[in-house]
Amino acid sequence: xxxxxxxxxxxxxxxxxxxxxxxxxxxxxxxxxxxxxxxxxxxxxxxxxxxxxxxxxxxxxxxxxxxxxxxxxxxxxxxxxxxxxxxxxxxxxxxxxxxxxxxxxxxxxxxxxxxxxxxxxxxxxxxxxxxxxxxxxxxxxxxxxxxxxxxxxxxxxxxxxxxxxxxxxxxxxxxxxxxxxxxxxxxxxxxxxxxxxxxxxxxxxxxxxxxxxxxxxxxxxxxxxxxxxxxxxxxxxxxxxxxxxxxxxxxxxxxxxxxxxxxxxxxxxxxxxxxxxxxxxxxxxxxxxxxxxxxxxxxxxxxxxxxxxxxxxxxxxxxxxxxxxxxxxxxxxxxxxxxxxxxxxxxxxxxxxxxxxxxxxxxxxxxxxxxxxxxxxxxxxxxxxxxxxxxxxxxxxxxxxxxxxxxxxxxxxxxxxxxxxxxxxxxxxxxxxxxxxxxxxxxxxxxxxxxxxx
Numbered sequence: 001x002x003x004x005x006x007x008x009x010x011x012x013x014x015x016x017x018x019x020x021x022x023x024x025x026x027x028x029x030x031x032x033x034x035x036x037x038x039x040x041x042x043x044x045x046x047x048x049x050x051x052x053x054x055x056x057x058x059x060x061x062x063x064x065x066x067x068x069x070x071x072x073x074x075x076x077x078x079x080x081x082x083x084x085x086x087x088x089x090x091x092x093x094x095x096x097x098x099x100x101x102x103x104x105x106x107x108x109x110x111x112x113x114x115x116x117x118x119x120x121x122x123x124x125x126x127x128x129x130x131x132x133x134x135x136x137x138x139x140x141x142x143x144x145x146x147x148x149x150x151x152x153x154x155x156x157x158x159x160x161x162x163x164x165x166x167x168x169x170x171x172x173x174x175x176x177x178x179x180x181x182x183x184x185x186x187x188x189x190x191x192x193x194x195x196x197x198x199x200x201x202x203x204x205x206x207x208x209x210x211x212x213x214x215x216x217x218x219x220x221x222x223x224x225x226x227x228x229x230x231x232x233x234x235x236x237x238x239x240x241x242x243x244x245x246x247x248x249x250x251x252x253x254x255x256x257x258x259x260x261x262x263x264x265x266x267x268x269x270x271x272x273x274x275x276x277x278x279x280x281x282x283x284x285x286x287x288x289x290x291x292x293x294x295x296x297x298x299x300x301x302x303x304x305x306x307x308x309x310x311x312x313x314x315x316x317x318x319x320x321x322x323x324x325x326x327x328x329x330x331x332x333x334x335x336x337x338x339x340x341x342x343x344x345x346x347x348x349x350x351x352x353x354x355x356x357x358x359x360x361x362x363x364x365x366x367x368x369x370x371x372x373x374x375x376x377x378x379x380x381x382x383x384x385x386x387x388x389x390x391x392x393x394x395x396x397x398x399x400x401x402x403x404x405x406x407x408x409x410x411x412x413x414x415x416x417x418x419x420x421x422x423x424x425x426x427x428x429x430x431x432x433x434x435x436x437x438x439x440x441x442x443x444x445x446x447x448x449x450x451x452x453x454x
Contacts, residue, residue, distance in 0.1 A: 009034035012214040018061040020219040037072035042138035050099035057104025059219040079198035146170040189215040192235040351377040
């Protein structure tokens with residue numbers, strides 16, 4: 001973590017990190033962050049050999065500055081969840097054997113009660129600590145042992161009492177290295193921190209990511225300001241846990257219901273299933289780049305083309321996919337026993353068909369498709385093209401979750417939805433993406449899928 005702060009000073013000395021509503025410290029620059037880290041050993045030496053330091057308060061730049069300062073001084077930081085009850089906080093302080101509690105002045109009353117119950121606990125207000133660091137003239141950085149404990153985190157306690165998890169400097173460094181390789185962040189990215197800073201997931205993704213790439217990160221003040229900040233800050237990346245997304249989803253549905261727009265919203269959600277596949281197509285470049293890196297290659301090519309032509313009672317799709325000089329072919333024949341019925345939104349409701357798939361000239365599998373509604377039909381087609389995708393992964397040697405947006409997946413959008421239109425021609429990955437999305441989402445304009453060509 002100290003190396004990360006040093007990186008921020010070297011590469012982004014004037015960048016404002018961790019923007020918040022705290023008037024005393026609305027942000028911190030890369031240069032100031034590492035300067036405070038260098039001064040921390042001298043300040044903390046004034047507290048003697050007190051090595052375990054707890055940190056309590058809402059999300060703000062001062063909280064993060066103190067976090068990095070304590071770690072850089074070779075002390076053990078103990079982040080406390082700001083939403084815990086007083087008794088839970090007291091138990092955590094005791095269990096972690098904390099001798100110092102850094103607290104935000106908005107938590108002064110809670111900190112005072114904890115200090116009365118924990119003998120020998122020293123209290124220090126967070127902004128006072130930051131001011132002490134700023135005024136300190138001595139600078140030094142002790143050597144850090146990779147296997148020494150750096151932080152003690154506590155679980156949420158949903159299964160009982162909160163449990164302590166100890167992380168070493170090597171643990172945290174390894175996590176940061178992995179995250180910065182996986183997350184494609186840049187200086188242009190804007191993030192909105194929703195999770196508590198005492199959450200390791202938040203620290204190892206958003207916080208580490210921002211310092212590594214120089215991106216802008218806003219700190220959300222509370223649950224009540226999430227919608228407002230999402231609207232105003234317009235984040236390009238959002239790190240969240242399922243509970244946050246479920247809460248937002250529930251609130252969106254409730255708002256739509258009150259406004260009498262729930263049916264319209266639900267129709268749009270069904271249409272978005274198409275958009276997800278098209279998004280996969282657009283994101284293929286980053287997947288291909290990851291594949292090149294895994295093969296230790298600096299450059300390479302990926303091409304795909306699909307030809308579609310109508311046959312009796314259905315469609316025939318021939319797809320060619322070439323990666324780094326290797327080429328495969330997927331042949332899909334979909335035959336309708338009865339024409340698909342369309343609902344009021346021009347989406348297929350009834351599907352009674354059979355699909356036969358061959359791969360590289362050999363029969364691969366057949367699939368029976370029977371559905372009485374759009375959701376079931378889409379799910380069955382999605383399963384069909386997932387099978388095609390797994391064939392490709394095996395052929396090209398892709399492992400784990402690495403995947404490509406292959407042409408058969410895109411063809412799947414049309415085999416069901418537009419086979420009644422006598423569609424024919426060819427498509428490539430970037431073919432008319434914006435027009436397709438606009439048509440599928442709004443229903444306005446000329447159908448871009450009629451008689452399309454690559």
